[in-house]
Amino acid sequence: MTNNDKSIGERVLKIALAVFSFLVLFFLFLPILVVIPMSFSSASALEFPPPGFSFRWYQALFSDKNWMEAMRNSFIIAAVSSTLALILGALAAYGLVRSGNRFVGILESNFIAPLIVPPVVTGVALYIVFGYVGLLGTFGGLIIGHTVLAVPYVILVMVVAVRAFDYRIEQVAYSMGASWVTIARRIMLPNILPSLLAAWLFAFITSFDEVIVTWFVSGAIPTIPKKMFNELIIEINPTITAIASLLIIFSTIGVWIFATLMNRKE
Amino acid sequence: MSNARKRRTSFVFVTPLLVSMILAFNVPLILMFALSFTNPGFTFEHYETLVAQPIYMKVLGNTIRIAVIATVVCAVIGYPLAYWISSLRPKHQVIMIAFVVIPFWVSILVRTYAWIVVLGNAGILNSFLVDIGLLEKPARFIYNELGVIIGTTNILLPFLVLPLYASMTKIDQRLIQAGESLGATKTQIFAKIFFPLTLPALGAGSLLVFMLTLGFFVTPAILGGGRVSMIANLLDILINSLPKWELASAVSIILLAATLGCFWIYRRLDTLRS
Numbered sequence: 001m002t003n004n005d006k007s008i009g010e011r012v013l014k015i016a017l018a019v020f021s022f023l024v025l026f027f028l029f030l031p032i033l034v035v036i037p038m039s040f041s042s043a044s045a046l047e048f049p050p051p052g053f054s055f056r057w058y059q060a061l062f063s064d065k066n067w068m069e070a071m072r073n074s075f076i077i078a079a080v081s082s083t084l085a086l087i088l089g090a091l092a093a094y095g096l097v098r099s100g101n102r103f104v105g106i107l108e109s110n111f112i113a114p115l116i117v118p119p120v121v122t123g124v125a126l127y128i129v130f131g132y133v134g135l136l137g138t139f140g141g142l143i144i145g146h147t148v149l150a151v152p153y154v155i156l157v158m159v160v161a162v163r164a165f166d167y168r169i170e171q172v173a174y175s176m177g178a179s180w181v182t183i184a185r186r187i188m189l190p191n192i193l194p195s196l197l198a199a200w201l202f203a204f205i206t207s208f209d210e211v212i213v214t215w216f217v218s219g220a221i222p223t224i225p226k227k228m229f230n231e232l233i234i235e236i237n238p239t240i241t242a243i244a245s246l247l248i249i250f251s252t253i254g255v256w257i258f259a260t261l262m263n264r265k266e
Numbered sequence: 267m268s269n270a271r272k273r274r275t276s277f278v279f280v281t282p283l284l285v286s287m288i289l290a291f292n293v294p295l296i297l298m299f300a301l302s303f304t305n306p307g308f309t310f311e312h313y314e315t316l317v318a319q320p321i322y323m324k325v326l327g328n329t330i331r332i333a334v335i336a337t338v339v340c341a342v343i344g345y346p347l348a349y350w351i352s353s354l355r356p357k358h359q360v361i362m363i364a365f366v367v368i369p370f371w372v373s374i375l376v377r378t379y380a381w382i383v384v385l386g387n388a389g390i391l392n393s394f395l396v397d398i399g400l401l402e403k404p405a406r407f408i409y410n411e412l413g414v415i416i417g418t419t420n421i422l423l424p425f426l427v428l429p430l431y432a433s434m435t436k437i438d439q440r441l442i443q444a445g446e447s448l449g450a451t452k453t454q455i456f457a458k459i460f461f462p463l464t465l466p467a468l469g470a471g472s473l474l475v476f477m478l479t480l481g482f483f484v485t486p487a488i489l490g491g492g493r494v495s496m497i498a499n500l501l502d503i504l505i506n507s508l509p510k511w512e513l514a515s516a517v518s519i520i521l522l523a524a525t526l527g528c529f530w531i532y533r534r535l536d537t538l539r540s
Contacts, residue, residue, distance in 0.1 A: 010452070021350035024343045025362070028369050028423060031380030034390070038383060088283040095279025107280060114291060116529050118481025120498040121518045125294035127505055128301060128515065148291050151283065209373045212483050212498075216505060228375045232382070232488045241383075244376040251371045 032248060039241035057242035067243065070222040074208055077139065077223065081146035082203035088147075089154030089203075090196060094188075096155075097162040108155065115152040122148065123216035130217050137219020145213045150203035157202060161195035194261040201261075205254050209247075295522075302515035312516040322500070322517075329496040332411065332486075333479035336418040340475045341468060343419075344426040351427075352434035363431065370424045378417050378488050381408060385416070409491025417485040422478055426471035433467030434460075470535040477528035481521060497521050 039057055041050030061067050092111065096104050114122060126145050127136065135141035165188070173183050189196075211225035218226060224243065231237055302312055316322045351362045369377065384390050385407035392404035407413060437460065445455045483498035490499070497517060504514035 017346055017350050020343075021347045024347045024423075025365050027343075027420065029365065030384060031377040031420065032369060032372055034380045034383050035376060088286055091279045092283035095276040095281075099276030099280070101276065107284065110292070111283065111287060116525065117295070118498070118521055118525055120481050120483050120501050121295075121298075121522050121525075122291070124501055124505055124514050124518045125298040126290075128298055128511055129294040131511075144290050148287070151287065205371075209375075211375060215483075215502070225373065225375055228379070229484060229487070232375070232379055240379060244373075244379055247373050247376055251373065252368070255368075255371050 035241055035244045036248065038238065039245040041238065041241070044238065057238050060239045061242040061246075064239065066222065067224075067227065067239070070224050070227045073139075073221055074224040077142050077146055078204050078207035081143045081207045082150055082200055084143070084147045085150035085154050085203045086196065086200045089151050089199065090158045090192075093155055093158030094162050097159055098167070108159065111155045112152040114148050119149070119210075119212040120216075123213040126213060127216045136217060137221060139221065141217050142214060142221065142223075145217050146207040146210055149210060149213060150206045153202040153206055154199040157195055157199040158192070161192045161199075165191050198258050198261045201254055201258050205251055209251075298515045299519055301512055302519050305512060312512045313520075315513060316516055316520070325495050325497060325500045326520075328411075328494065329480060332414055332418065332494070332496060333476050335415050336422065336479050337472050337476045339415065339419045340423050340426045341472050344423055344430060344471070345464075345468065348427045348430035348434055351431055359435075363428075366424050366427050366431075369420075374421055374484050377421055378485050381413065381417050381420070381489060385413065408489045409493060411490070411494050413489035413491070414486045414494050414496075417489040418479055418482060421485065422475045425474045425478065426468075429467045429471045429474075430464060433464050437463050466535050466538045470532050473528050473532045473535065477525055477532070480524055480528075 037050055040053050040055070042052035042054035042056065043050060089111070092107075096108055122145070126141070126148075130136045130138075130141045135144070169187060170183055173187055178186075209225060210223075211229050214223055214226050215229065224247075228240060228243060231240055303309060305311055347366075351359055351366075354362065382389065386392070387404045387406075389404075389407075391407065392401070395401040396404060408416070441459055441463070442455055445459050450458070481498055482496060483502070486494050486496045486499055487502070490496075498521075501514055501517055501521075504510050504517065
């Protein structure tokens with residue numbers, strides 16, 4: 001084989017690889033590329049490309065009492081459970097990093113475990129326990145379930161944040177007579193605030209998106225993902241494209257804020 | 267501050283979460299474990315039922331088959347993608363990785379729904395193929411196992427591509443140069459140096475995809491059209507329709523054990539990687 005042949009063969013291979021990779025990226029992105037234009041369609045059936053532009057599905061969404069109730073529930077549950085997960089998780093992350101205890105590894109694994117245990121298993125386990133204690137179909141039960149699922153994200157973000165904060169600064173403040181409250185408020189908090197916000201956001205999106213545990217323990221309480229799941233099994237209604245697009249935009253903004261917060265920290 | 271005091275204050279910080287997690291996570295799992303051996307005394311009968319009745323074995327077989335296929339497809343299309351991205355200029359690498367990560371953030375429900383729009387009976391692909399005369403009537407792309415595999419692959423691909431890409435960028439370029447200077451061809455370098463070095467990451471990523479597919483619920487429920495049952499959908503029926511809590515507990519314990527087993531091997535591979 002001459003040198004020239006080889007470079008032509010190589011070039012063809014390179015182009016083939018690039019084309020293939022673009023196709024795979026297209027495959028990954030296709031769902032997002034399809035859903036957003038569909039939500040602005042004027043057609044009442046699935047038609048692509050949409051025949052005309054309209055806001056009718058957004059109007060249908062916002063004038064539908066059931067969707068609005070689901071949205072309100074999702075916001076309440078996400079707000080409460082992400083805040084709970086943040087408070088409990090941030091305190092625990094601080095304790096985990098600052099203690100020299102040899103059980104720290106086990107504790108941390110236990111806090112991250114809901115990320116590894118299949119959500120459907122967590123759902124069944126919570127269903128059974130909630131069935132015994134009467135929490136099935138209650139906001140309390142849903143908030144407990146979502147908090148458990150959000151805790152791993154808070155732990156992952158906050159352990160890194162606390163570890164990055166120089167312990168000696170705290171020691172100096174302490175030795176100069178600052179109280180715990182002062183240290184927490186004046187020294188810790190300003191330093192870890194971006195991470196706290198990022199962790200809270202992470203937890204909020206986790207809860208807002210959660211469908212599996214919700215499916216098992218929510219009883220008659222509708223949430224956005226649960227209602228979407230329900231409707232997707234029964235029938236296809238273009239209203240879903242509107243809520244789907246809102247969710248895409250919502251999570252994109254969330255990720256963007258998250259990335260900005262993490263960048264500012266560095 | 268003394269060490270003892272430090273330990274005590276740390277404990278105070280960890281306790282609220284520890285107590286909450288034990289009550290809301292560990293105790294439910296332990297109770298479920300206990301329930302799977304109860305009727306009302308100690309028994310293995312729920313596990314025996316699972317083995318004895320063909321329907322349960324069929325669901326298990328289905329799940330494992332779909333998980334294996336999805337894993338293989340992810341590996342086959344994910345490896346070239348990761349390889350290509352790692353060969354780009356650093357600035358372009360960041361952009362392409364962003365494209366891999368963004369879908370990650372979009373709700374699984376939304377991404378699953380999109381496949382109905384694309385591949386459904388009245389979907390984009392079918393209307394197109396019928397319009398140009400390639401098909402007489404719409405083909406069935408979804409509401410069967412193919413649909414479940416397409417949806418699953420689409421959602422789990424990033425889990426494979428990201429660790430693979432990371433391992434590829436970490437390869438010591440001097441090894442490649444050494445191969446070149448010794449007269450190895452590009453193919454030889456890839457087969458003898460590059461590929462073996464990425465093998466642990468490929469294994470770890472594949473295992474992650476396999477493990478996550480085992481517990482998939484939303485995608486088979488929607489894109490399987492009620493025809494393709496996986497373990498998670500069986501659990502849904504056992505809890506919400508029948509209900510058979512003890513049997514559901516036994517199935518959950520098996521799923522949990524399989525997942526933890528996969529995760530353990532994954533961690534081993536991960537330490538091998540770094």
